[in-house]
Amino acid sequence: MEDLTGVRxxxxxxxxxxxxxxxxxxxxxxxxxxxxxxxxxxxxxxACFISSSYDLPVYYVGTATHNRQARVRANALSPSDIAxxxxxDIPTPEFASPPPDSNASSKFPRHLLPLWDASMLLREPIxxxxxxxxxxxxxxxxxxxxxxxxxxxxxxxxxxxxxxxxNCISAxxxxxxxxxxxGMSFQLGEELLKKLPSFEGTMPDELMNFIALQGPYxxxxxxxxxxxxxxxEGQFLDLLAxxxxxxxxxxxxxxxxxxxxxxxxxxxxxxxxxxxxxxxVLYVSFGTTTTFSDREVMELAMGLELNKxxxxxxxxEADRGDIFTxxxxxxxxPEGFEERVKEVGLVVREWAPQPEIxxxxxxxxxxxxxxxxxxxxSITMGVPIAAWPMHGDQPNNGFLVTEILKIGLTVREWEKRxxxxxxxxxxxxxxxxxxxxxxxxxxxxxxxxxxxxxRSVEKGGASRIELDSFIAHITR
Numbered sequence: 001m002e003d004l005t006g007v008r009x010x011x012x013x014x015x016x017x018x019x020x021x022x023x024x025x026x027x028x029x030x031x032x033x034x035x036x037x038x039x040x041x042x043x044x045x046x047a048c049f050i051s052s053s054y055d056l057p058v059y060y061v062g063t064a065t066h067n068r069q070a071r072v073r074a075n076a077l078s079p080s081d082i083a084x085x086x087x088x089d090i091p092t093p094e095f096a097s098p099p100p101d102s103n104a105s106s107k108f109p110r111h112l113l114p115l116w117d118a119s120m121l122l123r124e125p126i127x128x129x130x131x132x133x134x135x136x137x138x139x140x141x142x143x144x145x146x147x148x149x150x151x152x153x154x155x156x157x158x159x160x161x162x163x164x165x166x167n168c169i170s171a172x173x174x175x176x177x178x179x180x181x182x183g184m185s186f187q188l189g190e191e192l193l194k195k196l197p198s199f200e201g202t203m204p205d206e207l208m209n210f211i212a213l214q215g216p217y218x219x220x221x222x223x224x225x226x227x228x229x230x231x232x233e234g235q236f237l238d239l240l241a242x243x244x245x246x247x248x249x250x251x252x253x254x255x256x257x258x259x260x261x262x263x264x265x266x267x268x269x270x271x272x273x274x275x276x277x278x279x280x281v282l283y284v285s286f287g288t289t290t291t292f293s294d295r296e297v298m299e300l301a302m303g304l305e306l307n308k309x310x311x312x313x314x315x316x317e318a319d320r321g322d323i324f325t326x327x328x329x330x331x332x333x334p335e336g337f338e339e340r341v342k343e344v345g346l347v348v349r350e351w352a353p354q355p356e357i358x359x360x361x362x363x364x365x366x367x368x369x370x371x372x373x374x375x376x377x378s379i380t381m382g383v384p385i386a387a388w389p390m391h392g393d394q395p396n397n398g399f400l401v402t403e404i405l406k407i408g409l410t411v412r413e414w415e416k417r418x419x420x421x422x423x424x425x426x427x428x429x430x431x432x433x434x435x436x437x438x439x440x441x442x443x444x445x446x447x448x449x450x451x452x453x454x455r456s457v458e459k460g461g462a463s464r465i466e467l468d469s470f471i472a473h474i475t476r
Contacts, residue, residue, distance in 0.1 A: 025137040027475050029058045032126065032152050033070070034145035034168070035119055036112065037288040037319055038373040040070040042168045042227050043145070045254040048081040054471050057086065061129060063122070064089035065322055076256045076355040090125045093118040097321040099329065100291040105418060106201065107390035109289040113206050115321030120150060120213070127154035134158045141474045143225065147210070149217040156220045162474075165224045169372050171236040171250070172404070173396040178243050187239055195403055197395040197414035225470060227252035227372070229456045229463045232379060232405070232449070251467040253380045253453060255355055269312055269357055272346050276310055279364030279443070282434055283357050283383070285314040286369040290390045294332065295420060301334050303426025304345060309434050311345045314352045358383050364443065365433045367411065370397040379407065382450025384442045386411050386433050388421070407446040409433050 029050060033043040044060060051058040060067060067087045074082055095118035098111045133140045142155045142163040155161045167174060179186050180199055188196065223246045230237060230250050241248045273281060284304070286292070292300070297315070304311055317328045330349070338347055354374070357363055358381040366378045367386040375397050378385050385408035387398035401408040411429050412421045433439040456463040 025057055025133070027056060027139045027141060028133055028137040029056055029474075030130065030133075030140060030142045031058060031060045031166075032142060032144035032148050033060070033062055033066070034147045035062065035066040035115055035321075037069070037073065038371050039145050039147075039168045040066060041073065041075070041373060042254055043143070043166060044070045044074060044082075044085070045077065046143070046166065046225075046227075046251075047085050048077050049254060050471070051084045052081050056471075056475075058084070059086045059088050059129075061088045061126060062090065063092040063119075065092040065324065069323055073351060075353050088129060090122055090129075092322075093121045095321055097325055099320060099326060100318040102291045102293045102317075102329065104291075106204070107290060107417070108202075108204055108207075108392070109291075109318050110204060110206075111318075112289070112321050113204075113210075116147075116207075116210055119148070122148075123151040123154070126151055127157075130155055130158060130161060134160060139474070146218065147214055149214040149220070153217045153220055162222045163220060164474075165218070165221050167224060167226045169393045170375070170397050170400060171226055171228050171233040171240050172400045173372075173393040175236045175240050175243065176396050177393075178240070182243075184243070192403060195399070197389075197399055201414075201417060202392055202395060221246070223247035223249065223473075226250045227254045227376060229253065229453050230466075231452045231456045231462060233400075247473075249466045249470040251463050251470060253376045253457065253463070255377060255380065267353055267356070269346065269348060269352050270360065272312065273357065273360045273362040276362040278361050280310050280434075281360075281362050282309050282311040282365045282367060282386075282430055283314075283354075283363050284311055284367040285352065285354065285374070286388070286390065287371045287374060288316075288319045289371075290369050291318040292331070297331050298334055299420060299423045300426055301337050302423035303430065305334075305337065305341055306423060306427045307430045308344060309430050312348060312352075312357065313345065314348045314354075316349060316351075355381075365430075365439075367430070370394040370401065372397055375401060379405075379446070380450055380453050382447035384408050384433060384439070384446040386429050388412055389414060405445075405449065407442055407449060409439075409442065 031043045031047045033040045047058045047060050050056055067089050071082060096114040100109060100111050130140060138160060140158065140161040142152055142161060143166050144152045144163060145168060146165050152163055155163045186193055224244060226248065228250050229252050237248060237250050315331050320326050355377050358366060358377050363383055365386060366383050367388060368374045368378065370387050370389045371394060385401050387402050387408050388411035389395040389398040395414040402410050409429055409432060455461050458464060
């Protein structure tokens, strides 16, 4: 075994193995997600799709708390598909779960750092779990988040196990990150390079150190899977393949592209959307790691009210490390705001069915933090984005959306990230996206790209061919 100094013992004792499994398997997939909502969600979607489409046993391995989180927030997945997944709950290590700081100078969710540090304690229980399979399956295939590379390293100690990275971030960001921190030159074009946002302020030193701890174990993997499509990022997937030197599979988007029962689902957002004109509603949501200050909320509220554009606004605090503990701050709106906008807007303070909202015919735009999960959902549903990145990979994702794919507008430049975005700026961006000729052209490009992306996951499409190739490879 290994402590956090990185000293590895290659002789993992088989005495750990308890052979608890009652049934022999041919090929078993083991999904190991990073404990953050956008990562939990994407790997659960992949688990369900592989289980239902290829009839392979899939185990979803994480702490009891975060496996529960993945299940209760399983947007757009059918209960019958989730029921096929074998959830293996590891006892949750103790960690601090403080509330987010709404007045912090940086939007990075530092309050989640204790959780991510605690995730490093999962190595031994995961090694033990894999050992249970070592004599019961012909092959164990571990699919894991790059940020869990340290804790799944023992997969390489079993002769019948192999591991693959599942990248929950864009190929564009991964390429930019690789170039920036290896000193390689960007193959991007002079004009785009001038506008490319810097990595300054995207993440704190603590996270960089956490990422660095994963580095030595990335080479133990047999290849990379990407939640993107060649239709979206073909150029950057090709460049990344040159950098990586291992086999790459672009199998995304990993989400349902059709919602047959969307009009029958009982949900306040969908019921409200059913009453609105086509492409008339702006969906406003900043994911699970963004917290606005009272001043920022006031400016956004005034901007939406001044604009008079129909909207659904998901107004929530960032997640705690443990979403089931502690009481979330109730974000206050201007006095009388909800009454004044009741004919044009809906404020939602609970968990919202984002994929279904974006797929709804009444949704015409998405004001987003540009987390990759949100970008993929919006692109797939053909909805243009008002890009307002907050931290991490989001500035690069916003750049991809606005400058390369040209299916969105920028709310705030990354260089001005510490400035308050004014109500007038928000009003102008929303008006341009939703009611101008420029916005119509952007929406048309977004819709065309969405059609192409949906085709890519159908039989014979680029992403489906890639997924079939990956499944054939691991079941060889």
